[in-house]
Amino acid sequence: MEEDFIVSSSKNNHNDTSQPTSNSTKHLLNPSLAQNIKTIKRAVGNSNDIIIREILIGKSEKQPIAIVYTDGLADKTAITDFIMESLMLDFDEPFESKSEAVNQYLKDTCLPVGDVKDIGDFPTLFNSILNGETVILLDGVTKGIATSTKSSKDRAITEPSTESVIRGPKESFTETLRTNTALIRRKIKNPNLWIKSRVIGKVTQTDIAVMYINGIANEKIVKEVLNRLDSIDIDSILESGYIEALIQDSKYTIFPTIYNSERPDVISAELLEGKVAIFVDGTPFVLIVPALLTSFLQSSEDYYQNFIISSLIRFLRFFGISISLIVPSLYVSITTFHQEMLPTAMLISLASQREGVPFPAFVEALIMEIAFEILREAGLRMPRTIGPAVSIVGTLVIGQAAVEAGIVSAVMVIIVALTAICSFLFPAYGLSNTIRVLRFPLMFLAAGFGLFGVIIGVMALILHLCSLRSFGVPYMSPFAPIIPDDQKDALVLFPRGSLLTRPRLVSKSNTIRGHKHLKNENNN
Template sequence: MTDLPNNNTSHPDSKKVLLQASLTENIKIIKKDLGNSNDIIIREILAGKSKKQLISIIHTDGLANETLITDSILESLMLDLNGDLETKPTEINQYLKDYCLTVSDVKDIVDFTTLYSALLNGDTIILFDGLTKGIAASTKGAKDRAVSDPATESVIRGPRESFTETLRTNTALIRRKIKSPNLWIESRVIGEETKTDIAVMYINGIANDKIVQEVLDRLDRIEIDGILESHYIEDMIRDSKSSIFPTVYNSERPDVIAGELLEGRIAILVDGTPFVLIVPALFVSFLQSAEDYYHNAIVSSFIRLVRFFGICISLVAPSLYIAITTFHQEMLPTPLLISIYSQREGVPFPAFIEALIMEIAFEILREAGIRMPRMIGPAISIVGTLVIGQAAVQAGIISAVMVIIVALTAICSFLFPAYGLSNAVRVLRFPLMILSGMFGLVGLMAGVMMIILHLCSLRSFGVPYMSPFAPLILKGQKDALILFPRNSLLTRPRLISQRNNVRGRKHPDKTKRNVH
């Protein structure tokens, strides 16, 4: 390849390398910088009445809409251009934008950095021979997944739609829920190589300006080569990076994100993933389901209490069994104590080892069920659990009571609406088992107290993680352990919004109704 001028030979990420007047040189630079990739389609045409104006149309195959390029760009360039181009070639750029191109969004490009960014985002680039300015026409048309039912947050009653991997589809799903001009979006591009689009959504006038600015500042400080999933962002902006508890909430349901935005929180959408991040995130947020708000308040409160009780069982049930059977047998009624020890008579392991074996076996089976093909994964995990559990009891390795305890713990672990908190409880179960095996109930209570103290020390973007419990906010109890009726939820969380805290507050001029 012919050597190119020094002022324009550069890596695609070089800053402000200007386009040249020669179209041939510009095409050479593009081919060299992009490695002659065969998905970069370059079409050169002669336009104008005398067919002397050389124009190049460049797009990325698979990212641009071929039909839109043909109908709105190629047809205009080849059929609609007239002889004015021969007399005023320097005005061709503006002429095309004003009279020819029928796409919705066009912008000028003068350097290769902007050109590559637009080209690799699905836009079509139009370059002209003799001009140092080109046009980027919006022709994005990459294939994406259709809006479907949520895969991880299924509900009996509620909207049947979830986010997709396309950023603009996701923002549109939220705007369908909140049709307010105060729903603002601020954009960022993160990743030196991936150039991933990030959208920060919040409701102006409800969201706390300081938290919004803090979110934007933390995003601006991220330095990484690529963002492939929203967890990359979550891991870099969360407060306590060493904590096992998640301090950034995520959901794939547009109605959940809309509800959080209405409470004053900020949503972070990442192109390429269907999971949207929400900050600030509180501990109670991970224990509440979207379906709670679609049922009667009494029913939802009962379901929440059952869920919280089941989550506590998931955390401490094996440890409690170990502590009582090892150190505190006097706490059990005599018939129950005789029944348990008659079952454990032939078991060669202490209760701690017995529980540890069963918990590890269950975690292995659950992970195997997730990684197996979808059609056989559930069958293998269920059959494996039944066969292994029954065989272990018959072989005298594990007692039947321990199988019941581990099965109950496993069932309760599926009560978590948020998968992130479920993972934290799964891991913490093992240290609590160790403390119970060493010190009995004293060790178990000490472990639980350490967890509570750690939770009370956490913050999410300046908001206490355990609010409205610590600090105690009485108004916040209306939507914490229990759920009050909808007409009682008149205020937003005080520590999150701090602005326009009254829901549905009307404009002063519209508070009075006309009575006929």
């Protein structure tokens, strides 16, 4: 059936989409132009956005051809000025006498466009027109011509919405793949910046680009990334989160083992560290592998200001993650089992506040944490004009009303507010979500076993982190294993002149920064 042409192409159409795959050999183009047009219309269900324009070319002997493109994806101006006008005015050769070489003749003399290639089967034809290209079909020829006429309409490059900085570039990625790769090319002007292309998704046929710096990136990691991408068998890829879930090392961990960012300067810095970037068409978030825990606690702004200030801010982030994770469970365990640890004055103050509270400390903390998470999610999902106002007013009103009603104590409202504020210290939103979730099991352990439960939970958490890998690289590096040279850019930030080495476990072929150490390889 012709309807199967769209989904019958190879799921891993690597670099050249013009080559027919093993599945497409049954669906070669027909010499008859009328039959090809009939097949296209039947396969797309006569969809009115698939434009098929039949024209006649040649001045002495008129010959029929068809121009096929997708309305909205292809640039109509380019089609009119550089394809239709050129074919209708410039082609003046006997068609029959050179039917075997007519494609090459058109490409050499009549098509003033950049990217031109031959296509010989229907799967490649549909891939081309659904990617914004224009296909030219000729009567009596079993090969068509695909020309690059993709529309340049896309979202403008704006300021990042999730990774804002005070000092640094104010540009972010868009939903267009080639715009995103161009932003990296503008920052890293080096021929060793290589891109490997993939097409994943049997139905969506989503374009994927794997970018790395040859000579700096670990070749084993690059090969592993490509192998994992090639092993994906799925019908649709709508966002980079699909790729992240399918290629990560451990699928049953709550910690993100693949880093993502919408900032070109962050991705460029990671590439220069020897890591590999994965671009997905249709999303502004780019994936970076391998990912380390320290990457989620570092901001691009750390490198744009004084290293002493940046180090203090990093200490603040590590302190914030501790507060956000364990303070509610510490409150529950101390007030429930270990009151003797508190000073007498503080104990009397807490007891007086909790005098009318009908719930134990654990239930009190659970109610407030769940209420705040509901308010936060509601604020995110509401329209931007009223979302922040509703979340702030709702938090204040509910907190004050709960204290006055005697449902919770005032100190519990303070603790929940403090942990919530600390959860916003992380530059990476994914790690913030992880900490939000982990607070609850630690609170359960604190309610059941006191401080012993909290200690057991923290130890189990550390052991779990030490067991994680991201494309073979230890997740807790450079803390476990301890790598002294990499400590210069981990918990603290050393002066720029001291950062002369790349992470040892990430980049093994070129660990010294400097142009003279970069391989100048031009292998194809």
